[in-house]
Amino acid sequence: MSGGYRFARLVLVRARGPLVFRAQCEVCAEMGPQAVTGDAAMMWAVLHLDDHPGHDRFRELSSTPYRAESRS
Ligand SMILES: [Zn+2]
Numbered sequence: 289m290s291g292g293y294r295f296a297r298l299v300l301v302r303a304r305g306p307l308v309f310r311a312q313c314e315v316c317a318e319m320g321p322q323a324v325t326g327d328a329a330m331m332w333a334v335l336h337l338d339d340h341p342g343h344d345r346f347r348e349l350s351s352t353p354y355r356a357e358s359r360s
Pocket of ligand 1: 313314315316317318336340343
């Protein structure tokens with residue numbers, strides 16, 4: 289949601305800053321390190337598959353920074 293999230297005591301608004309990308313294995317839920325691009329994040333999948341044959345389903349996660357502001 290680009291407009292933010294409103295709660296009783298505070299609102300979460302989009303903060304400045306880049307998205308953060310990570311890869312996650314869908315078999316064991318392990319996550320790779322944070323990266324600045326999806327391509328860089330998904331490189332972890334290659335290493336993870338080498339270490340865990342059969343773990344062959346992954347997700348690309350991207351996260352957005354938010355800042356909490358008081359509503360009072
Ligand atoms: Zn795994």
